[in-house]
Amino acid sequence: MITSFEQELHSGKIIIGKWNKAQYRVERLLGVGANGKVYLVMRGKLQYAMKIGFDTVDHQSEINALKELSKSNTSFRHYLLDVDDYEEDGFHLPFYVMRYIKGQSMTDFIWRNGRDWIGLIGTNMLRKLVELHGQAYIFGDIKVQNMLVSGYGDVELIDFGGVTAKGRSVKQFTEVYDRGYWGAGTRSADEAYDLFAFAVLIISSVETEKRMKGIDKLLPQNRSVDMLLDMLQSNPALRQVAPMLRKALLGQYSTSKQALADWRRQGFAKPLLANRKKGSLSSLLKLCFTISLLMFGLAVYFYWPS
Numbered sequence: 228m229i230t231s232f233e234q235e236l237h238s239g240k241i242i243i244g245k246w247n248k249a250q251y252r253v254e255r256l257l258g259v260g261a262n263g264k265v266y267l268v269m270r271g272k273l274q275y276a277m278k279i280g281f282d283t284v285d286h287q288s289e290i291n292a293l294k295e296l297s298k299s300n301t302s303f304r305h306y307l308l309d310v311d312d313y314e315e316d317g318f319h320l321p322f323y324v325m326r327y328i329k330g331q332s333m334t335d336f337i338w339r340n341g342r343d344w345i346g347l348i349g350t351n352m353l354r355k356l357v358e359l360h361g362q363a364y365i366f367g368d369i370k371v372q373n374m375l376v377s378g379y380g381d382v383e384l385i386d387f388g389g390v391t392a393k394g395r396s397v398k399q400f401t402e403v404y405d406r407g408y409w410g411a412g413t414r415s416a417d418e419a420y421d422l423f424a425f426a427v428l429i430i431s432s433v434e435t436e437k438r439m440k441g442i443d444k445l446l447p448q449n450r451s452v453d454m455l456l457d458m459l460q461s462n463p464a465l466r467q468v469a470p471m472l473r474k475a476l477l478g479q480y481s482t483s484k485q486a487l488a489d490w491r492r493q494g495f496a497k498p499l500l501a502n503r504k505k506g507s508l509s510s511l512l513k514l515c516f517t518i519s520l521l522m523f524g525l526a527v528y529f530y531w532p533s
């Protein structure tokens with residue numbers, strides 16, 4: 228059985244599952260990761276994301292976690308639509324089909340709309356973690372690439388390859404976000420593990436590229452959580468959230484519920500979308516123009532020699 232498939236599936240290709248016989252039409256490639264390729268597909272008139280796995284063990288464990296979450300009474304309900312195999316020319320390709328998430332990376336979103344959004348994005352991210360932790364799982368591989376932001380700061384998690392049952396060893400992680408890398412704790416799956424990564428996520432979303440450069444290549448003797456704490460203290464954009472993130476970096480939260488409550492206590496101002504800002508400016512200009520026309524009309528009416 229050959230499972231590796233380097234070739235790209237072209238747009239318009241029809242995939243019919245070997246077992247469930249559901250039919251999908253490939254639209255385009257959404258992304259390629261270490262564990263698989265993800266395509267935008269249509270099933271009837273609806274859009275979904277289809278992940279074709281490279282490594283069957285990782286692929287299967289991702290499916291197992293998604294199956295559990297899809298059954299839960301959380302926002303992950305019905306996230307997973309189908310699990311099947313596709314066979315072509317002697318290739319056997321395991322795939323699964325999930326909700327298609329439209330969005331942009333957190334860094335792009337903040338870059339376009341401003342840093343005022345950190346509060347709301349953070350709240351929505353922590354709410355997702357509270358839900359996941361409530362199902363006795365941790366996310367494991369929190370990083371900018373594994374979440375998408377859309378609409379009014381809505382957060383969706385993607386890539387469930389790191390989802391690990393609480394108490395086990397974290398399955399998949401990315402060094403910079405990993406508390407083990409910073410010598411700040413073990414790699415056992417507890418809520419504080421995700422909260423540490425959450426703190427790094429927020430710090431990295433507002434740090435300059437210059438300061439973040441090389442941070443993933445530090446020698447073990449040079450890595451310490453103090454480096455992250457320094458970044459936190461010295462960045463004015465993080466002043467409001469620094470006390471909560473400090474506790475997360477030091478492992479002082481045992482549950483994401485406590486972390487979310489502290490985060491919310493900051494009382495963030497309501498952020499504005501960049502195009503709404505532009506929109507409100509143009510309505511203000513329109514109003515000024517109308518008022519000046521009205522004044523002009525009145526002036527003509529009163530002062531016009533009769």
Ligand SMILES: Nc1ncnc2c1ncn2[C@@H]1O[C@H](COP(=O)(O)OP(=O)(O)OP(=O)(O)O)[C@@H](O)[C@H]1O
Nearest residue numbers: 257258259260261262263265276326327328385386
């Ligand atoms: N449900 C989805 N909706 C929209 N886009 C998605 C979805 N799932 C994945 N993607 C896109 O496909 C890319 C690769 O997917 P994913 O991160 O799951 O692969 P991976 O092999 O597990 O990656 P990694 O190398 O980070 O472990 C993502 O970065 C994202 O751009």
